[in-house]
Amino acid sequence: MDGKTKNRPLTPPPDGGRPTLKTIAFMTGLGITTVSRALKDAPDIGAETKERVRLVAKQIGYQPNRAGVRLRTGKTNVISLVLTLEEEIMGITSPMVVGITEVLAGTPYHLVVTPYSATKDALAPIRYILDTGAADGVIISRTEPHDPRVALLTERGLPFVTHGRTEMGVVHPYHDFDNERFAYEAVRELVERGRKRLVLLEPPPHLTFYSHMRAGFERGLRDFQADAVSFHHINIDHTLVEIRDAFETLMRSDDAPDGIVSGSGSGAIALIAGLEAAKKTLGKDADMVSKVPSDFLRWLRPEVVTMYEDIRVAGRELAKAVIGHIDGQPSETLQSLSQPEFQSAVQVSIKR
Amino acid sequence: MDGKTKNRPLTPPPDGGRPTLKTIAFMTGLGITTVSRALKDAPDIGAETKERVRLVAKQIGYQPNRAGVRLRTGKTNVISLVLTLEEEIMGITSPMVVGITEVLAGTPYHLVVTPYSATKDALAPIRYILDTGAADGVIISRTEPHDPRVALLTERGLPFVTHGRTEMGVVHPYHDFDNERFAYEAVRELVERGRKRLVLLEPPPHLTFYSHMRAGFERGLRDFQADAVSFHHINIDHTLVEIRDAFETLMRSDDAPDGIVSGSGSGAIALIAGLEAAKKTLGKDADMVSKVPSDFLRWLRPEVVTMYEDIRVAGRELAKAVIGHIDGQPSETLQSLSQPEFQSAVQVSIKR
DNA sequence: CAGGACTACTGTATCGTTACAGATTTATCG
C-alpha cells in the first residue's frame, strides 16, 4: 500500500533552486504534464490528483516561471502603461499608477511603464509593444478624436483601454472624466455667483476632451446666459509662465472676464498668479472654478471652487477595463465615465 | 561564386512572424549559434561574418526575444521600482518614474512598478522579487537606519539602490538628498530674517533622514543661536488635517514659534493652513522655509522660502546606480548626494 | 609530414511551460 510506485524513467531529482513543475512532478510521482494540467484545473485530471497537486504546489510555494509561460504561450502577463515623459505637471501619473497597481495586485499582471518623448512619435511605443509582444494589454492617455494609436492597436488586435474617448467609430474600452458636465456645472456655479463674462482655460485642441469641455462650457453659457471671453488659444499645455502672462494681459484689458473655468489644477495656479499680477483679487474681481486632481488648491486657495477628478479611481477603472478586454469581455461593457465631484467646504482629509 | 552553399540540414524556413535568430541564420546561411555569438561580438567569429549578421539583423529589425533570453540566462532586463501605495502625497512618484525611464530608455531594461501596502510587510515585495527572480535590480525608498530590505537584498546578492541612506555598515549604492544641509540652511535663512524660535516638521523617526534633518536643524540652532520649539512628534507622515490642527494649537499657545522649517511640501500646506487658522500671517508673525518637489508653493505662496528637491534627477541617479551595480561597478562609486537648490525670486518656468 | 595550435563555425542540450498525440486502465455494451 505504498502508492503506485511504477518504475518510470523517474524524472531526475529536481535541483535545489526554486520549485518548478518538475519538482512537483517528482514529489507527487506524477508526470510533468499531469501536474501542469492539474494546476489549471483541466477536465481530464482526477479530482483527487488535482487536490494533491494543489496541496504540494502550495506547500512548496510553487509559482509558474513567467519566462517559461511567456516563451511557450506568448502570454506576457504584462500591462503596459504608455505615457509621455512630459505629461507631468501636478503629477497625474502618481495616483494613476497607484490605482492601476491596486487592481493588478490581485492578478498575475505586472505593470510596465513605457514612456515616450512627446516631441517624438507617439506611435513608437505602441509599435514597440506590438513588434516585440511586450504586453498583453496597453493603457494610453491623451487621446485624440482620430487617434492613430487606437487605430493601430485595433487593427492588430491588441487589447487596450484609453483614458479619454475617441471619435472614430471604433468601439473600444475607455475611461473618461465627464468634462462636458464639469464645464457646464462650472458655468452654472459662476453664474450663480453673479458672474457673466467667463473665460475657459481649455485643453489643447487636438485632444478629444477639448471639444467635450468646450461643448459643456458653451451649453452652460447658453443655458445660464453668460458671455464668453476669449483666451486666444492659450491652453493647459502651455507653460505656467505663458498662462500667467497671457492671463495678466487679459485681466488688464477692457475685455477682462469676471469668471474663470480652469481645465487643469496647475493651470489654475498660473491663472491666479496672472490675476494677482494684474492687481485683481480672486473672489472679488473674479471667481474661479477649477478641475483638480488633488486637494492643494483647496488648502491654499479656498476661494477657488474645485471639482475633483479622482485619478486613482481612473487608474483602477482603466486596469479593470484592460483586463476585461484581455479576457474577452465586449468593449461596450468596458466603458465608463466619471462625474466631477463638487468639493464642499474645507476639512476633507488627505491620506497620509 | 555563390557563397558556400553547403548541403547542411538547412534549418527549416523560419515562419512569418517576428524575426528570430533562426531567421537570420537562414538568411545568412549560418548556424543559429554563430548568429547568436556574432550579435554579441564574441571573439571566435570572423569580422566579416559579424558585419554581415549585424547588417541583416538590423535590416529585418531583429530584437531578441526577452522570454527566450530570460528563460535561458535568468537575465530579466527588468528594474523593479518598489513603492508604498501610500507614499503618494504631492506625487513624488511621477517625476521619479519619469527620471528612471529617461535613463532606462537607452538600455534594454524595462521598468516594472511593484507596490506594497505600507500597512503590510515592506519585505513582501522584496521576497517576491527574490523568489521569482522578477528583476535584475531593485530601487527602494523610505529607507531606515537598519533596513531589513537592504539586509535581505545584500545577503541574496541582488543589485539594488536606495533612495536614502542606511546605517548598518553595509556599503551599497544610494542616492539621497542632503537633508542635513537643507535643515541647516533653512535655520540660517530664518535667523537671517530675525527669527529665533524655530519649529521643525520632521520625517517620521524610523526613517534614516529623520536624524539627518534633525542634525542639520540642531547644528543650525547652535551655530546661529536660535531656539527649538517642539512639535510633539507630529511629522510629515501625519495627515494634513492632523498637521494643521496640531500647528494651529501650537501657534495659539504661549510657545508659538516664529520660524518654521518644513520637511515636506505638502506638510507646508497644512502648516500654512494651521497658522492662518490661528489668525497669524505668514511673513509677518512667522517665516517658513520648506523643502519642495515642485513649484506650486512658490507660485501660490511666494512668502515661503523654498528649497527644491529635484525628484526627477533623483530618479535618473537611482536608475544609473542600479544599472551600475548590475554591471558590477563597486558600490562606493554609486553613491550620490544632491544638494538643496535655493529657489530665488519667482518666475522660473515649469515645463509644460 | 605528424601533430599541435589556432581560427571560424556548428550541433546538441537545456531553461520551464504547454499543445498535442498517444497510452493505459476501467467501465459499458451488445
Add this chain to the structure above:
DNA sequence: CGATAAATCTGTAACGATACAGTAGTCCTG
C-alpha cells in the same frame, strides 16, 4: 467476451536563446 467508450495519465516537441563541447580547416613547428 471482444469491442467501444470514458476516464486518467503521460511522453515528445516546441517556444527562442545560449553554454558547451565539439568539428573542420589552416598554418606552423620541428
